[in-house]
Amino acid sequence: MLKHKTSSAIVAVSDLERARDFYSNTLGLEPSGDDIDGVLGYQTGDTQLVVYRSADVRPGTGNAVVWRGGDDVEAIAESLRAKGVTLEEYPRLGMDMHRGVHRRDGFAAIWFKDPDGNILHVHSM
Known part of the structure; x- marks a missing residue:
């Protein structure tokens, strides 16, 4: 689902x-084969996503990982919902949301969280 989308991030997780x-089975990312003790690597598009174990995970309030989903945002949202992922909505920001997908002037975006609460984002740009 996301393995051909571009990302660039390093994400801390507790487990x-x-x-x-989550990253392999739910998101469909393929390991890059560069795993070392306590660190997982995933190839996503032309870049790599690194996930590492941390005893002191503190998810931020902004996007930890962003994928360019192109025209696939709606299909990605549906796939995530089918796998039990809750799409985040931010009503305080005044976004027009329908089933977790924000659309405005040809732009589409979704937000969801990994099991540690890191905010993950896919947009149509």
């Missing part, structure tokens, strides 16, 4: 096996 399940 590496739970993260491996």
Whole structure:
């Protein structure tokens, strides 16, 4: 689903096996084969996403990872919902949301969280 989309990020998680399940099975990312103890690497588009174990995970309030989803945002949203992922909505920001997808002037975007609460984002740009 996202393995051909461009990303660039490093994400801290508390449980590496739970993260491996989410990023591999839920998001469909393929390991890059560069794993070392406590670190997972995933190839996403032309870049790599690094997920590492941290005893002191503190998710931020902004996007930790962003993928360019192109015209696939709606299909990605549907795939995520089908896998039990909750799409985030931010009513305080005044966004027009329908089933977790924000649309405005030809732009589409979704937000969701990994098991540690890191905010992940896909947009149509």
